[in-house]
Amino acid sequence: MLRRIFLTAGAAVALWASAAGAEGKFPDRAITIVVPYGAGGTNDIVAREVAQKMQTYLGQPVVVENKPGANGAIGTGFVARAKADGYTIGIAPSSVLAINEWLYKDLPYNVEKDFQPLSLAGTTPNILIVHPSVPASSIAEFIALAKSKPGGLAYASMGAGSTGHLNGELFKTLTGTDIKHIPYKGSGPALNDLLAGQVQAMFDNLSTALTHVKAGKLKGLGVTSLQRSPLAPEIPTIAETVKGFDATSWFGFLAPKGTPRPIVDKLSGAIVKALNEPDVRERLEKSGLKIVANKPEEFAAFIRAEKKKWGGVVEKANVKIEQ
Amino acid sequence: MSGLGSLLDGLATAFAPINLLACFGGALVGTLIGVLPGLGPVATISILLPVTYYLDPTAALIMLAGIYYGAQYGGSTAAILVNLPGEASSVVTCLDGYQMARQGRAGKALAISAIGSFFAGCVATILIAIFSPPLIAVAQSFSAVEYTSLMSLGLVGAMVLARGSLLKAFAMTVLGLLLSLVGTDPEVGTRRMTLGLPDLYDGMGFVVVAMGLFGIAEILRNVDSGDTRALVSAKLDRPWPTRRDLRDAAPAIGRGTAVGSLLGVLPGGGAILSSFAAYAIEKRIARHPERFGTGVIEGVAAPEAANNAGAQTSFIPMLTLGIPANAVMALMVGALMLHGVTPGPTLIDEKPELFWGVIASMWLGNLMLLVINLPLVGLWARLLLVPYRVLFPGILLLCCIGVYSVNNNVFDLYLLAVFGVLGFVLAALDFEPGPLVLGFVLGPLLEENFRRAMALSDGDGSVFVTRPISAVVLAIAVVLLAFTLMPAVRRQRELAFKE
Amino acid sequence: MERLRETDFWAGFLCMAVGGVALLLLADTRMGTMAAMGPGFMPVWLARILIGIGAVVALFSRSSGPLTLDARVLRPLVLLIGGIVLYALALRPAGFALTSFALLLLAAAAGRGVRWLEALIVAALGSAAATVLFISILKINLPVWPS
Numbered sequence: 010m011l012r013r014i015f016l017t018a019g020a021a022v023a024l025w026a027s028a029a030g031a032e033g034k035f036p037d038r039a040i041t042i043v044v045p046y047g048a049g050g051t052n053d054i055v056a057r058e059v060a061q062k063m064q065t066y067l068g069q070p071v072v073v074e075n076k077p078g079a080n081g082a083i084g085t086g087f088v089a090r091a092k093a094d095g096y097t098i099g100i101a102p103s104s105v106l107a108i109n110e111w112l113y114k115d116l117p118y119n120v121e122k123d124f125q126p127l128s129l130a131g132t133t134p135n136i137l138i139v140h141p142s143v144p145a146s147s148i149a150e151f152i153a154l155a156k157s158k159p160g161g162l163a164y165a166s167m168g169a170g171s172t173g174h175l176n177g178e179l180f181k182t183l184t185g186t187d188i189k190h191i192p193y194k195g196s197g198p199a200l201n202d203l204l205a206g207q208v209q210a211m212f213d214n215l216s217t218a219l220t221h222v223k224a225g226k227l228k229g230l231g232v233t234s235l236q237r238s239p240l241a242p243e244i245p246t247i248a249e250t251v252k253g254f255d256a257t258s259w260f261g262f263l264a265p266k267g268t269p270r271p272i273v274d275k276l277s278g279a280i281v282k283a284l285n286e287p288d289v290r291e292r293l294e295k296s297g298l299k300i301v302a303n304k305p306e307e308f309a310a311f312i313r314a315e316k317k318k319w320g321g322v323v324e325k326a327n328v329k330i331e332q
Numbered sequence: 333m334s335g336l337g338s339l340l341d342g343l344a345t346a347f348a349p350i351n352l353l354a355c356f357g358g359a360l361v362g363t364l365i366g367v368l369p370g371l372g373p374v375a376t377i378s379i380l381l382p383v384t385y386y387l388d389p390t391a392a393l394i395m396l397a398g399i400y401y402g403a404q405y406g407g408s409t410a411a412i413l414v415n416l417p418g419e420a421s422s423v424v425t426c427l428d429g430y431q432m433a434r435q436g437r438a439g440k441a442l443a444i445s446a447i448g449s450f451f452a453g454c455v456a457t458i459l460i461a462i463f464s465p466p467l468i469a470v471a472q473s474f475s476a477v478e479y480t481s482l483m484s485l486g487l488v489g490a491m492v493l494a495r496g497s498l499l500k501a502f503a504m505t506v507l508g509l510l511l512s513l514v515g516t517d518p519e520v521g522t523r524r525m526t527l528g529l530p531d532l533y534d535g536m537g538f539v540v541v542a543m544g545l546f547g548i549a550e551i552l553r554n555v556d557s558g559d560t561r562a563l564v565s566a567k568l569d570r571p572w573p574t575r576r577d578l579r580d581a582a583p584a585i586g587r588g589t590a591v592g593s594l595l596g597v598l599p600g601g602g603a604i605l606s607s608f609a610a611y612a613i614e615k616r617i618a619r620h621p622e623r624f625g626t627g628v629i630e631g632v633a634a635p636e637a638a639n640n641a642g643a644q645t646s647f648i649p650m651l652t653l654g655i656p657a658n659a660v661m662a663l664m665v666g667a668l669m670l671h672g673v674t675p676g677p678t679l680i681d682e683k684p685e686l687f688w689g690v691i692a693s694m695w696l697g698n699l700m701l702l703v704i705n706l707p708l709v710g711l712w713a714r715l716l717l718v719p720y721r722v723l724f725p726g727i728l729l730l731c732c733i734g735v736y737s738v739n740n741n742v743f744d745l746y747l748l749a750v751f752g753v754l755g756f757v758l759a760a761l762d763f764e765p766g767p768l769v770l771g772f773v774l775g776p777l778l779e780e781n782f783r784r785a786m787a788l789s790d791g792d793g794s795v796f797v798t799r800p801i802s803a804v805v806l807a808i809a810v811v812l813l814a815f816t817l818m819p820a821v822r823r824q825r826e827l828a829f830k831e
Numbered sequence: 832m833e834r835l836r837e838t839d840f841w842a843g844f845l846c847m848a849v850g851g852v853a854l855l856l857l858a859d860t861r862m863g864t865m866a867a868m869g870p871g872f873m874p875v876w877l878a879r880i881l882i883g884i885g886a887v888v889a890l891f892s893r894s895s896g897p898l899t900l901d902a903r904v905l906r907p908l909v910l911l912i913g914g915i916v917l918y919a920l921a922l923r924p925a926g927f928a929l930t931s932f933a934l935l936l937l938a939a940a941a942g943r944g945v946r947w948l949e950a951l952i953v954a955a956l957g958s959a960a961a962t963v964l965f966i967s968i969l970k971i972n973l974p975v976w977p978s
Contacts, residue, residue, distance in 0.1 A: 365969075497839075499884060499887065500842060500888060502884055503842075503846050503884040503888065506880050506881045506884065507846070507849060507881060509877050510849075510850075510853055510874060510877040510878060510881060513874045513877070517870035520869070520870055522869075522870040524856075524857065524860055524870055524874055525856040525857060525874065527856070548911070548915070552904075552908060552911060555907040555911070555941050555942055720942075721942045721946075722949070722953050724942070725934070725935040725936075725938035725939045725953065725954070726935070726953075728911065728914065728915075728934065728935075728938045729931055729935055729938075729958075729961060732915060732918050732934065733961065733971070736973075737965070737971050740971075740972060742919045742922055742923065745915055745918060745919035746915075746916065746919050749915040749919075752912055753908070753912055756908065757845070761841055761842040761845060762842065763842060779873045783868045783872075783873075786866055786868060787866060787867060787868075789866075790866045791865035791866030791867075793865070
């Protein structure tokens with residue numbers, strides 16, 4: 010038995026030596042996509058859909074690994090520190106890539122310095138939903154209600170610094186209202202309290218909120234994108250009432266900075282191809298995502314523009330997270 | 333109610349060959365992986381998620397559900413045999429289950445755990461069918477205030493189930509709460525007690541803490557006692573429970589089922605409390621509460637039934653509201669969304685065959701678990717006849733791999749070493765790890781809900797007694813505490829009289 | 832009050848020490864108010880309570896008898912805990928198979944009256960089985976051999 014092990018060990022070492030000689034074949038082992046949230050959320054779904062297709066193109070397993078925590082900072086920091094060899098890449102949403110740097114000191118990553126963008130997967134609007142008992146059926150009525158009792162209404166969010174939180178603060182600034190912010194750990198528990206009427210309003214992802222609106226358990230007042238969503242064309246945009254309200258969430262893939270260019274192109278190409286597969290497209294669009302699937306440079310420019318925009322929002326709305 | 337009629341339709345769905353296979357496969361894989369510490373249902377379901385692409389949504393969900401309760405059951409096996417709780421719920425099973433195993437009664441403990449789980453599963457299935465809508469209404473009336481009170485009751489329960497000094501159990505609960513808050517504050521992102529270590533930014537995992545305090549500390553204790561022969565010195569008892577065992581266990585199973593079913597419905601994580609609550613109740617109403625912790629069959633039957641019932645009813649908020657109560661449920665929501673099904677209030681009308689098929693398959697899955705596991709009971713029990721000096725290095729290796737596999741992080745292994753030493757020190761000082769672990773599990777929930785309750789009420793603490801459900805829950809906690817203190821007071825007085 | 836034992840002085844002392852360390856670590860963390868609790872609110876109060884309980888336990892203990900440590904405990908303690916630490920250090924560089932083999936061997940050495948041949952066989956079989964189970968079947972992402 011021992012001899013067998015030593016023999017196998019010898020064989021493995023020989024194999025490894027010859028593999029190291031044949032440099033340049035990427036990938037020659039499993040690739041990991043780090044999702045900085047728990048399984049089941051939009052980031053996770055997109056990553057799993059893409060991973061599934063990628064492994065058929067690349068001929069190596071593509072594994073999705075969930076590293077949740079601290080509003081996505083834990084998993085994203087992990088990708089930032091990973092070896093820039095293309096075997097560890099990540100997916101991250103707008104809050105992580107364009108918002109958190111304005112709100113938190115000492116994040117474990119720096120978007121400009123640590124990442125090589127691969128592709129923007131897609132965008133999705135949020136939606137302002139309120140409990141049915143709230144006497145307001147439009148954005149205008151909701152603003153009037155909020156103005157009539159400053160601090161009397163409360164809105165839930167998926168967490169401090171999340172898109173839902175920033176949507177709320179942007180809304181308050183643009184409308185001059187005062188609504189209390191109650192952060193939750195993720196969209197699920199926040200939605201639960203909204204359904205029960207413990208809080209009155211929430212900005213949530215369109216896909217998760219919509220089933221409750223369609224079931225009549227919540228009222229959908231407006232979507233946060235500039236255009237109405239094809240999933241719910243009957244719901245107006247907030248911008249139709251509140252000029253300049255534009256806040257779309259998005260999700261994109263990243264590699265650590267310094268990943269060799271050919272590998273970046275190969276990964277980006279595989280991701281774009283996966284996102285454009287008809288079945289993937291159909292499933293993701295059904296869950297509210299508008300597929301973009303662009304090139305590394307386009308995504309990099311997009312991140313810069315979004316970061317600037319959210320920096321402005323954070324400043325104007327004076328959003329501060331007291332640490 | 334039409335619920336039962338629909339359940340029959342669901343049974344027809346569940347008996348479709350592909351669904352039967354999915355159910356069996358899930359239950360089997362779940363059991364096998366559940367036995368390995370660390371690799372809980374979350375890891376297993378993540379690994380197997382791609383497989384479900386090839387199944388239709390109903391079969392996929394049936395399989396994932398099978399893994400979930402299979403792993404739940406497998407976790408109890410490891411807890412009973414080698415004192416390794418891989419899940420918060422099996423911590424309680426360790427208390428009496430492991431003692432039974434050491435007395436050569438591992439077979440009985442395993443069998444009663446399977447039977448209790450099966451019974452609880454059957455009842456919970458029917459409960460889901462009949463009461464889903466009204467139960468959800470009750471669960472939704474739970475706000476942060478009620479959850480805070482419920483968590484407090486859970487903590488009092490943990491102190492009550494300790495064997496030794498109540499004061500020291502209190503200390504352990506507080507220590508557990510404190511340890512659970514290490515890491516990044518969930519609301520504002522401030523780092524707390526992390527010693528500047530990035531690996532602690534996200535806090536410490538439950539598996540590390542439980543493995544260290546129970547598993548490693550237990551190995552240290554056994555190796556230290558010089559008993560390197562088989563763990564079971566007495567000869568193996570018959571693996572099957574006697575009629576008397578069943579008579580002792582039956583009421584406990586019934587109560588456990590009731591407790592578990594109720595707590596499982598709460599979307600804020602009430603299921604975690606179910607096994608602790610069931611054990612605390614058994615101990616409270618037992619004629620000889622001091623025997624608990626020495627290997628009584630009720631101490632295994634009640635928490636196992638509660639745990640399984642809770643696991644099952646925690647599907648209610650997921651299926652009817654789309655709100656996952658725990659990480660496993662979140663994965664299921666994700667799996668459904670991959671198939672283009674969004675769980676929510678409309679699911680039951682839009683996809684009745686999925687909703688009822690999954691519920692019916694739960695009953696089926698429990699039956700399969702019984703079929704898979706009862707034959708294995710004798711085999712597992714025999715494992716303990718292996719000399720301990722051969723067994724314990726393997727247990728140590730399993731602990732290390734299990735802990736590593738949760739986050740694929742080497743740092744967790746250093747933490748395991750730290751908690752192993754801590755467990756050893758605590759045992760030497762007569763501290764019990766049980767309350768610490770429950771405090772650790774409930775800490776983040778308690779903090780989150782307490783903060784939110786206070787934020788919503790503008791810092792007015794009276795909400796805890798003015799809201800009726802919260803007031804009742806807190807009253808139960810106070811009564812429980814008072815009752816526990818009384819025997820101590822009584823003993824003290826008797827002693828005083830003697831002197 | 833319940834009757835406490837001799838070791839309880841040290842038990843109480845441990846609680847106070849842990850609580851004290853926690854308070855030190857939390858010195859800069861914001862407390863906030865009741866209506867808007869800061870990140871420090873809960874942990875600081877928990878640490879204070881822990882110190883309080885510790886003080887009561889220590890005060891009511893009967894005597895502060897010395898804490899005796901059996902010297903025989905040290906060997907398994909050092910070997911097993913050292914084994915875990917070594918496992919953590921070697922896992923990535925030395926690979927899963929060799930590290931598991933070493934851990935099994937080291938653990939076996941912690942027992943009394945070690946039978947080396949038996950320990951070697953168990954370690955070889957055990958690490959081989961673990962490699963097949965965890966790396967081949969369950970696909971844990973770890974190198975099997977040194978790289």
